[in-house]
Amino acid sequence: MSKPSIPQGTRDFNAATVHKRQYILNTIKHVFETFGFQPLETPAMENLETLMGKYGEEGDKLIFKILNNGLDNPAKEVQTKEGFDKILQGKSTTTITERALRYDLTIPFARYVAMNHGSLTFPFKRYQMQPVWRADRPQKGRYREFYQCDADIVGSESLINEVDLVSIYVTAFKALQLPVTIKVNNRKILLALAQVCGGEDKLIDLTIAIDKLDKIGWEKVQAELSTKGFNDQQQSVIHTYLNIAGTNQEKLTKLAELLAGNEHANKGIEELNFVLNYHQATGMASFIEADFTLARGLNYYTGIIFEVKANDAQMGSIGGGGRYDDLTGLFGVNNVPGVGISFGVDRIFDVLEEKQLFPATIEAGTQVLFFNLGEQEAAAAYLQMMQLRNKKIACEIYPEKSKFDKQFKYAEKKNIPHIVIIGSEELAASKCTVKNLASGQQNTISFEELTNYFD
RNA sequence: GAGGGUAUAGCUCAGUAGGUUAGAGCGACAGUUUGUGGCACUGUAGGUCGUGGGUUCGAGACCCAUUACUCUCCCCA
Numbered sequence: 444m445s446k447p448s449i450p451q452g453t454r455d456f457n458a459a460t461v462h463k464r465q466y467i468l469n470t471i472k473h474v475f476e477t478f479g480f481q482p483l484e485t486p487a488m489e490n491l492e493t494l495m496g497k498y499g500e501e502g503d504k505l506i507f508k509i510l511n512n513g514l515d516n517p518a519k520e521v522q523t524k525e526g527f528d529k530i531l532q533g534k535s536t537t538t539i540t541e542r543a544l545r546y547d548l549t550i551p552f553a554r555y556v557a558m559n560h561g562s563l564t565f566p567f568k569r570y571q572m573q574p575v576w577r578a579d580r581p582q583k584g585r586y587r588e589f590y591q592c593d594a595d596i597v598g599s600e601s602l603i604n605e606v607d608l609v610s611i612y613v614t615a616f617k618a619l620q621l622p623v624t625i626k627v628n629n630r631k632i633l634l635a636l637a638q639v640c641g642g643e644d645k646l647i648d649l650t651i652a653i654d655k656l657d658k659i660g661w662e663k664v665q666a667e668l669s670t671k672g673f674n675d676q677q678q679s680v681i682h683t684y685l686n687i688a689g690t691n692q693e694k695l696t697k698l699a700e701l702l703a704g705n706e707h708a709n710k711g712i713e714e715l716n717f718v719l720n721y722h723q724a725t726g727m728a729s730f731i732e733a734d735f736t737l738a739r740g741l742n743y744y745t746g747i748i749f750e751v752k753a754n755d756a757q758m759g760s761i762g763g764g765g766r767y768d769d770l771t772g773l774f775g776v777n778n779v780p781g782v783g784i785s786f787g788v789d790r791i792f793d794v795l796e797e798k799q800l801f802p803a804t805i806e807a808g809t810q811v812l813f814f815n816l817g818e819q820e821a822a823a824a825y826l827q828m829m830q831l832r833n834k835k836i837a838c839e840i841y842p843e844k845s846k847f848d849k850q851f852k853y854a855e856k857k858n859i860p861h862i863v864i865i866g867s868e869e870l871a872a873s874k875c876t877v878k879n880l881a882s883g884q885q886n887t888i889s890f891e892e893l894t895n896y897f898d
Numbered sequence: 899g900a901g902g903g904u905a906u907a908g909c910u911c912a913g914u915a916g917g918u919u920a921g922a923g924c925g926a927c928a929g930u931u932u933g934u935g936g937c938a939c940u941g942u943a944g945g946u947c948g949u950g951g952g953u954u955c956g957a958g959a960c961c962c963a964u965u966a967c968u969c970u971c972c973c974c975a
Binding site: 448451499501502504505547575577579580581582583584585586589590591739758759760761762763785786787788789790791814816846847848849850851852854855862864866867868876878880883885 | 931932933934935966967968969970972973974975
């Protein structure tokens with residue numbers, strides 16, 4: 444018999460952890476609802492074809508596929524064996540796997556909107572907080588099962604939505620007391636840069652290269668650009684682009700000069716200005732940082748993109764999102780533009796834990812332990828305990844008649860602040876002894892007094 | 899997909915150049931103390947040293963393979 448274990452990249456959550464996670468989830472949920480978003484839940488599994496091809500080539504490999512439950516029709520045996528050979532070559536096929544675990548919440552949401560667009564009221568604002576799965580190699584801050592919390596608005600092109608989503612980030616992280624920076628960029632600006640430097644078809648090569656800047660440095664980025672066919676003059680423009688610095692306003696002004704005359708650039712800059720100006724008024728502009736190196740992997744983004752970094756923490760992004768003008772187009776429903784953001788709960792958890800930012804009050808366990816001092820005594824204690832429970836005070840009784848020592852230790856281990864002793868002496872007098880474990884003080888009071896003792 | 903690191907008691911780890919019966923701390927359990935905990939002291943239980951092979955008179959230690967975990971890169975939340 445081997446030792447029990449759980450799959451790589453998954454975790455059990457003990458009581459303390461669950462309380463802390465609930466605290467994060469409830470905080471975010473409350474913010475979402477305050478901003479007028481409605482909940483949605485979708486199945487853990489989707490049809491494979493719903494997910495395939497939506498996350499790029501790398502993403503496809505990371506989708507957890509679910510093996511079909513054997514052969515439904517004996518006539519398909521040959522076909523299925525061919526399918527198995529494909530799997531061995533690393534390809535996927537519905538003869539072997541028809542379903543897959545969801546990889547994020549955005550594509551299932553797009554699928555939902557496409558299926559229900561006739562009955563939804565637009566603009567449609569939904570939030571969703573559910574686990575997603577990725578067949579990734581786990582490491583720090585990266586799991587195979589983790590929660591995402593998404594808020595999206597579809598059916599509206601207004602930039603007020605972008606403004607609103609930034610407000611959500613600021614409000615939520617303020618509530619969690621976590622200092623963050625919200626990085627913003629615009630895919631239109633990246634597109635403009637690609638046009639100026641050799642054409643739109645180089646957009647992906649370009650974004651991949653510049654995304655690596657802070658990791659590998661300019662020289663290696665330059666080397667990569669060379670191999671991708673960017674000439675010296677183009678590299679020089681890219682270099683200037685990447686070195687734009689200063690305040691958000693200064694950056695945008697310099698960018699406008701560099702990409703002067705490009706239609707997409709003008710539009711992209713205008714959009715960023717809109718959001719920044721709006722937040723000048725709300726006072727939230729200080730959380731926003733224009734970062735033209737921000738690219739984000741998911742290729743369905745078309746407008747403003749976001750990424751949230753915790754200040755002074757060794758952790759990848761703890762949230763991200765952006766505008767996609769044609770997401771449901773993937774499912775045959777056109778003209779449903781949208782914009783959304785996501786919170787990475789598990790990483791937020793890790794950062795809060797590391798920086799010790801969880802409030803001390805969130806672990807609400809048992810408040811009162813009733814000692815068990817014999818059959819009669821326990822029966823009497825049970826009735827008193829139920830009185831307290833009716834008043835919504837968390838209580839429990841020690842199930843075995845044990846020595847004081849043991850019952851005290853149990854209370855300490857569980858951080859139970861009060862104990863109630865009903866022994867033979869108390870029982871005879873219809874009284875009980877209440878002791879505060881932290882202070883060591885104790886009082887002997889009547890049963891009636893006990894009922895109101897913790898009010 | 900590429901490359902590191904680790905694997906010894908329930909937990910955290912020692913184990914020195916290969917040498918008798920495998921160690922500590924914490925935890926658990928019991929006792930000193932049968933109606934008052936935290937402290938202290940005493941004792942008890944618990945390990946085919948991840949697995950398989952090899953080298954050797956002798957392997958927890960060295961070599962090979964394998965599995966699991968972990969970290970970095972790629973990519974991402």
